[in-house]
Amino acid sequence: MELLFLGTSSGTPTKARNVSATAIKVPNAKSWCLVDCGEGTQHQVLRTNLSLNSLQAIFITHVHGDHSYGLPGLLASAAMAGRQDKLYLVGPPQIEALINAVCTLTDLYLPYELVFIDSARLNDCPPDLDLGVSAIKLSHRVPSHAFSFSYQAHERKLDIDKLKRAGIRPGPHWGELQKGRNVELDGKLLIADDYLLPAPQARKIIICGDNDTPDLLSDEVKNANVVVHEATYTYDIAQKVGSGPMHSSAKIVAEFAGEHQVDNLVLTHFSARYQNDGSKSPSIFDIEQEARKYYSGNLVLAQDFDGYRLDKNGVLTKL
Amino acid sequence: MELLFLGTSSGTPTKARNVSATAIKVPNAKSWCLVDCGEGTQHQVLRTNLSLNSLQAIFITHVHGDHSYGLPGLLASAAMAGRQDKLYLVGPPQIEALINAVCTLTDLYLPYELVFIDSARLNDCPPDLDLGVSAIKLSHRVPSHAFSFSYQAHERKLDIDKLKRAGIRPGPHWGELQKGRNVELDGKLLIADDYLLPAPQARKIIICGDNDTPDLLSDEVKNANVVVHEATYTYDIAQKVGSGPMHSSAKIVAEFAGEHQVDNLVLTHFSARYQNDGSKSPSIFDIEQEARKYYSGNLVLAQDFDGYRLDKNGVLTKL
Numbered sequence: 001m002e003l004l005f006l007g008t009s010s011g012t013p014t015k016a017r018n019v020s021a022t023a024i025k026v027p028n029a030k031s032w033c034l035v036d037c038g039e040g041t042q043h044q045v046l047r048t049n050l051s052l053n054s055l056q057a058i059f060i061t062h063v064h065g066d067h068s069y070g071l072p073g074l075l076a077s078a079a080m081a082g083r084q085d086k087l088y089l090v091g092p093p094q095i096e097a098l099i100n101a102v103c104t105l106t107d108l109y110l111p112y113e114l115v116f117i118d119s120a121r122l123n124d125c126p127p128d129l130d131l132g133v134s135a136i137k138l139s140h141r142v143p144s145h146a147f148s149f150s151y152q153a154h155e156r157k158l159d160i161d162k163l164k165r166a167g168i169r170p171g172p173h174w175g176e177l178q179k180g181r182n183v184e185l186d187g188k189l190l191i192a193d194d195y196l197l198p199a200p201q202a203r204k205i206i207i208c209g210d211n212d213t214p215d216l217l218s219d220e221v222k223n224a225n226v227v228v229h230e231a232t233y234t235y236d237i238a239q240k241v242g243s244g245p246m247h248s249s250a251k252i253v254a255e256f257a258g259e260h261q262v263d264n265l266v267l268t269h270f271s272a273r274y275q276n277d278g279s280k281s282p283s284i285f286d287i288e289q290e291a292r293k294y295y296s297g298n299l300v301l302a303q304d305f306d307g308y309r310l311d312k313n314g315v316l317t318k319l
Numbered sequence: 320m321e322l323l324f325l326g327t328s329s330g331t332p333t334k335a336r337n338v339s340a341t342a343i344k345v346p347n348a349k350s351w352c353l354v355d356c357g358e359g360t361q362h363q364v365l366r367t368n369l370s371l372n373s374l375q376a377i378f379i380t381h382v383h384g385d386h387s388y389g390l391p392g393l394l395a396s397a398a399m400a401g402r403q404d405k406l407y408l409v410g411p412p413q414i415e416a417l418i419n420a421v422c423t424l425t426d427l428y429l430p431y432e433l434v435f436i437d438s439a440r441l442n443d444c445p446p447d448l449d450l451g452v453s454a455i456k457l458s459h460r461v462p463s464h465a466f467s468f469s470y471q472a473h474e475r476k477l478d479i480d481k482l483k484r485a486g487i488r489p490g491p492h493w494g495e496l497q498k499g500r501n502v503e504l505d506g507k508l509l510i511a512d513d514y515l516l517p518a519p520q521a522r523k524i525i526i527c528g529d530n531d532t533p534d535l536l537s538d539e540v541k542n543a544n545v546v547v548h549e550a551t552y553t554y555d556i557a558q559k560v561g562s563g564p565m566h567s568s569a570k571i572v573a574e575f576a577g578e579h580q581v582d583n584l585v586l587t588h589f590s591a592r593y594q595n596d597g598s599k600s601p602s603i604f605d606i607e608q609e610a611r612k613y614y615s616g617n618l619v620l621a622q623d624f625d626g627y628r629l630d631k632n633g634v635l636t637k638l
Contacts, residue, residue: 011399012361012395012399012400013362013396014365015365015366018362019392038392039359039361039388039391039392040358040362040392042331042332043332043337043358043359043362046332046333046334047334063424063425065392065427069358069388069391069392069395069425073338073357073358073384073385076331076384076385076388077330080331094425095424097420097424098420098421098424098425101416101417101420102417105382105413105417105420106383106384106387106388106413106417107382107383107460108384142426
């Protein structure tokens with residue numbers, strides 16, 4: 001699976017970071033899914049290889065504007081780009097009401113079908129996508145969810161050693177076997193399943209909405225390769241701000257990821273007060289330093305337009 | 320008066336142009352007004368010296384998304400920036416309904432007063448601003464208005480020649496007279512009004528919403544210094560597109576401006592198909608060439624972040 005961060009700022013955009021949006025897709029596929037759609041997400045998409053025509057589904061973690069105000073413009077631009085395929089829109093029911101209000105009040109007509117799915121019901125009626133997806137309830141000022149994406153690569157590799165041991169020489173029949181088709185060779189039936197290695201384990205990436213209680217993910221992170229979680233503040237600033245905003249600090253997320261042996265932790269959704277330039281204070285570097293104190297796995301601090309690939313061995317690398 | 324173009328694309332943003340937004344202000348004043356607020360306008364403002372705290376009023380010409388979808392995010396960011404002063408929002412009544420829906424559905428609380436004024440009633444109850452403003456009805460698929468901004472500089476200049484002829488030597492009393500205060504000098508009362516030149520004529524800039532009938536501005540352009548009008552297409556493409564979208568071509572706007580001897584014509588709101596790069600076709604250069612055929616006054620093709628100043632003599636210059 002591949003991740004592309006389209007917005008990594010919390011609340012308001014900065015010159016270096018837009019508000020929340022993350023693309024997730026299968027490598028080499030054109031189709032993709034979007035998690036959150038802050039204002040200006042369509043502008044960010046313009047600067048990537050992603051096409052609004054290939055967007056399969058949008059997932060909105062919660063109703064706050066920095067996660068949703070880019071929806072009307074993105075849906076309108078998809079219409080103007082000639083999109084006709086149906087588009088799934090998963091989120092709180094208020095998102096459906098918002099889009100309906102926008103269509104009515106601003107004379108917006110969408111020439112494609114928009115299929116709304118309430119996040120709270122996603123696990124009962126998942127959309128038909130390239131990726132499996134389920135929702136996890138989080139804790140925030142408004143109902144908020146994480147979305148867990150899984151990908152089971154179906155293609156299996158040939159067991160070359162076994163083929164050689166059986167004296168089956170290379171040829172077009174190898175390709176047939178790899179595709180799972182049984183082959184008759186020299187009067188003998190070769191059963192594809194006998195010469196294929198087991199399918200690789202499904203990969204799993206969890207992309208979280210705003211959340212002040214990482215422990216809510218305890219069960220779900222057990223078999224996840226990557227967790228993308230907000231770290232709006234460092235611990236000291238979180239203490240000053242108080243519990244009102246119901247966000248996480250780098251410390252509590254890193255502690256959680258460390259305790260649960262998360263392999264890859266991606267932090268995002270940084271308060272606009274954190275400068276990208278480490279020479280100014282406070283900076284993203286402070287968030288990174290704090291997280292490293294409590295977490296020794298593969299730590300990533302998301303930046304706009306950074307892409308990552310999760311390979312079949314569960315290794316996350318920057319593209 | 321000063322103009323700063325924040326978005327000059329029609330329908331969808333391009334890499335070079337954002338959707339509609341124009342700032343207008345008195346030179347050297349911090350306060351400013353915004354006409355239209357397409358998605359990403361707050362991102363554009365971040366790249367200027369304008370502050371959301373000094374914004375006096377937002378005028379929305381019509382409900383279409385490329386003129387209004389930046390409103391929720393801009394209002395929310397002004398709230399997060401600590402704005403407390405009331406803000407005027409002038410536009411069609413659907414804009415008030417939209418903002419109310421957004422506040423309710425996305426848990427948005429604005430800690431400042433938002434004073435809605437229906438564009439159709441603006442001329443009866445204008446807001447209290449640095450600039451005078453009135454609305455002009457246009458013709459588009461939905462109700463659309465132009466906003467006419469006027470500025471009457473109150474400071475008058477001293478009539479130096481007359482002062483010299485009267486033998487009144489320079490001194491602090493000159494400053495008092497210039498401020499309009501009568502002065503007693505050597506036992507003689509000098510009446511300020513006798514030694515001041517007439518106030519300069521009011522300046523006027525008309526910023527139009529989408530409109531397929533420039534003639535609707537015939538009366539209003541008589542004493543306007545600058546007209547900012549959409550030129551979504553060149554004439555040939557407008558013919559191909561047909562009359563459905565109800566936009567203007569460069570030709571019909573330029574013809575109108577020529578016939579009515581408009582001193583300064585600013586074209587904007589170009590279809591995203593027109594490339595900024597003149598080596599690709601169609602380009603903004605095609606729009607410019609077409610307009611020059613029919614209009615010999617001062618022609619400007621607006622670009623994002625270009626600023627212009629209208630001086631007291633009615634001359635418009637690029638900043």
